[in-house]
Amino acid sequence: MALRGPVEHLLTAGLRRAAxxxxxxxxxxxxxxDALFVLAPDDWPVVFExxxxxxxxxxxxxxxxxxxxxxxxxxxxxxxxxxxFDGSIDADAAFFxxxxxxxxxxxxxxxxHNALEAAELTVADLxxxxxxxxxVANASLSMxxxxxxxxxxxxxx
Amino acid sequence: MASIELVCPAGSPxxxxxxxxxxxxxxxxxxxxxTNARNFPGLNFSPQELKDAADWAHGRGAKVLVAINTFARVxxxxxxxxxxxxxxxxxxxxxxxxxxxxxxxxRDAHPDLRLHLSVQAAAGSVDSIDYYAKTYGVRRVVxxxxxxxxxxxxxxxQISVETEAFVFGxxxxxxxxxxxxxxxxTGRSPNLSGVCSPPEAVAFEDHQGQLTSRLAGFTLDRFxxxxxxxxxxxxxxxFQAGGxxxxxxxxxxxxxxxxLLADLAKAxxxxxxxxxxxxxxxxxxxVAAAFRAALDALDRGESTQPYxxxxxxxxxxGRETAGAYRKTWR
Numbered sequence: 001m002a003l004r005g006p007v008e009h010l011l012t013a014g015l016r017r018a019a020x021x022x023x024x025x026x027x028x029x030x031x032x033x034d035a036l037f038v039l040a041p042d043d044w045p046v047v048f049e050x051x052x053x054x055x056x057x058x059x060x061x062x063x064x065x066x067x068x069x070x071x072x073x074x075x076x077x078x079x080x081x082x083x084x085f086d087g088s089i090d091a092d093a094a095f096f097x098x099x100x101x102x103x104x105x106x107x108x109x110x111x112x113h114n115a116l117e118a119a120e121l122t123v124a125d126l127x128x129x130x131x132x133x134x135x136v137a138n139a140s141l142s143m144x145x146x147x148x149x150x151x152x153x154x155x156x157x
Numbered sequence: 158m159a160s161i162e163l164v165c166p167a168g169s170p171x172x173x174x175x176x177x178x179x180x181x182x183x184x185x186x187x188x189x190x191x192t193n194a195r196n197f198p199g200l201n202f203s204p205q206e207l208k209d210a211a212d213w214a215h216g217r218g219a220k221v222l223v224a225i226n227t228f229a230r231v232x233x234x235x236x237x238x239x240x241x242x243x244x245x246x247x248x249x250x251x252x253x254x255x256x257x258x259x260x261x262x263x264r265d266a267h268p269d270l271r272l273h274l275s276v277q278a279a280a281g282s283v284d285s286i287d288y289y290a291k292t293y294g295v296r297r298v299v300x301x302x303x304x305x306x307x308x309x310x311x312x313x314x315q316i317s318v319e320t321e322a323f324v325f326g327x328x329x330x331x332x333x334x335x336x337x338x339x340x341x342x343t344g345r346s347p348n349l350s351g352v353c354s355p356p357e358a359v360a361f362e363d364h365q366g367q368l369t370s371r372l373a374g375f376t377l378d379r380f381x382x383x384x385x386x387x388x389x390x391x392x393x394x395x396f397q398a399g400g401x402x403x404x405x406x407x408x409x410x411x412x413x414x415x416x417l418l419a420d421l422a423k424a425x426x427x428x429x430x431x432x433x434x435x436x437x438x439x440x441x442x443x444v445a446a447a448f449r450a451a452l453d454a455l456d457r458g459e460s461t462q463p464y465x466x467x468x469x470x471x472x473x474x475g476r477e478t479a480g481a482y483r484k485t486w487r
Contacts, residue, residue, distance in 0.1 A: 028199040075363075083439075087171070090440040092433075093471045096386050096409075101363050107198055107356035114199025117437045118169035 004046075004061045011048070011059035014126035018119070019055045026054045028115035032108045036070035041078040052112075072104030072112075084113065086122045160456050161418070162428035164222065164321060165445045168200045168435055170210045173221075175438040180449025183220040185253060186210070186434065187351075192240040193224045194277065195434040196351025208247040220250035224434075226275035227351045228256045238262050245270050253299065260293040273297040276323070277348060279335065283315045290318045297321055299430065302328060302412070305484050306420040313425035322421055324414040325444055326432025327473060328407065328480055329392065338391040338406075342373045354390045361389070385409075385475035393473075409474030415451050415465045417482050422455060444468060 019026055026033060033052055040047040049060040049070060074081065080099050083089030091113050094100040102109050165181035167173035176184045187193025189201040202210060211221045223244035229237040237259045244252045245267040252270060254260050255277035263270055276299040280286050289295040297319035300309060313320055329336060339353045340346035347353035358373040366382030370389040377394035380386045387393045387409020396405050412432070414421070421429065429452075431444050447468055451461040469477060 030198055032198070087438045090437055090443075090471055092388075092436050092440070092473070096473055096475060097470070098368065098380070098383065098386060101368070102361050103363060105357075106359040106361065110356045111198035113437075114168065114197065114435075118171050118199070120171045120438075 008059055008061050011126065012057065014128065015050070015052070015057040015059055016055055017128060018121055018125055019052075019057055021125075022119060022121070023054065025115050025119040025121070026052060028118055029111050032071070032105075032111045035072070035105070035108045035112075037108070037112055038068075038070040038073040038104075039081055040064060040073055040075040041081055042076060044078070047073075068103075070104065072102065072106070072109045074100065074102055074109060076100040082123060085116060085126075087117050087120065161422055161426060161452055162321075163445065163448055163452055164428050164430040165441055166326075166431055166434040166436070167210075167441070168195065168197075168437070170202065170206050170213075172434075172438050172441055173210050173214065176441045176445050177214055177217055177219045179442045179445035181219060181441075181445045183222055183250070183428070184214065185222040185224050185430075187224045187226075188240050188243060190236060190240065191230075191349075191351045192227055192237050194226050194275075194347050194351050195224075196227075197435055198356065200435060204243040204247065207243065207249070211248045211250075215248065221247075222251045222253055222273060223247070223249040224253045224275065225259060226253050226255045226277045228277070228348055229259055230349065234258065238266070241267065241270075251297070257293075260289070260295070264293050271296050273299060273321070275299055276301055281312070283312060286312070286316045286318060290316070297427065299323075303481050306417055306424050306482050309421065309426060310424035319427035320425070321428040321430050322414075322426050323412060323432055324418070324421070324429040325448065325468070326412055326436075327388065328410065328412045328478070336392070339372075342375055342391055354388065359389045387474045408476070410476045410478045411472035411474075412480045413465075413468060413472070413477040414479050414482050415448065415461055415468075417479060418451055418455055418461050420482075440471060443471065 029052055033054055037050045038047050039050060045064055046061050047064050049062055051058050076099050080089060080094055084091055162182045164183045164185060165176035167176055167184040167186040173184050173186060187195060187201045189203060214221050225237060225240045241252055241263045250271060251273045252263055253273045253275045254263060255275035260272060263272055272293060272295045274280055274289050274295045279301045280289055280298050281301045281304055286298050295318060299321045302323050309322065336347060343355055343358040345352050345355045354372055360371045362369040368380040368386060370377045372389055372391060377389055392406040393409045395402055398405060433440055447464050451464040454461055
């Protein structure tokens, strides 16, 4: 978990930047501003804990083996999770096909999904890159996170 | 034969733009409250978003229809009236209403506002449609999803208003506007609160790949690993009866009537409608584009066949049906 700090810093900064630029996105979360969402990519040694909290949002990286915590947990392939983030895949179809699995507070998950759908955010926004770089950014972030996770897993083995 | 209008769902301004950019002629949407039948957390429009979205749509030659299609609650009618007022202020091209009192209010308070009768009103006979047309000035009726294509043709020959028919998306097995299953289990219903299976009452449990869905403690279904899942609604629950597990009310299957577009056009349908305001941008972009291509093919006198299997991966339970348009069980 040696590289946990930089990844958490990068994603937290991106979340707060999105909150500054598009505060109305967070209005759609209604009573779930302080909810703790756990995003768990399949076959990863780590999961991402996201607490939106408007401008004070935080993203943490924790071991996948840690006890189930949070308001809700969303599991699936990383590409599907990124697709849900930027609205490029249909969440219901992903649920029907069992690609995405949801545990915990379904109302919170629905609020998060609908807020993201309305937001039109891309991974490029999360990284502070210009929008046209979205496709490249999605692929790059996926590779970066996968690489970091594998390296951390080796280091802690 | 005039071109059929393609009416697509919008649960957010982003989804509205995606629908129109993909070829929708009209979009329908709702305000962020119980006055519309997709009252889910984080979904729908504020009055200002509705105004901005209507301006954007009109700039591209598209129409915005506002669904105010739940039934007004005793003591809270002002919420529904306020939604009608907000739609009129936003420049909506029509409001889609089911409640008689709200129809009367819209007729009296906004005489220039076009009225469409919601599917929730379940008006499927000549007499009932005539009543809505003469009494409230309704200009279009969204048909209940229980009529066959020949029945729609017969209906259209005898009525004076436009008809709109659902052609894609989720199905309800109940007579439209009369479902009490969700209300029985959770206290909230699609017809009154705008939510079927409210998400706060839904729970999923994943155990070694086996998915169990529950609503307010009732087990709805258990899907084996790899088996396509459906919405967590009581009507699509799989129950044991007579020693056999089966879907007692309705199978988790989506409507896709694209292959019947030509029949619906001949039947005199003015508009076809896509269900799914809760689905999102990716869904509406794919469905609108496919139906746009099919309708354009129809206008050119060509077959819709090349487009009929483009949307299977979006279907609930992984399966599609032509529903009541082809009453094969008769």
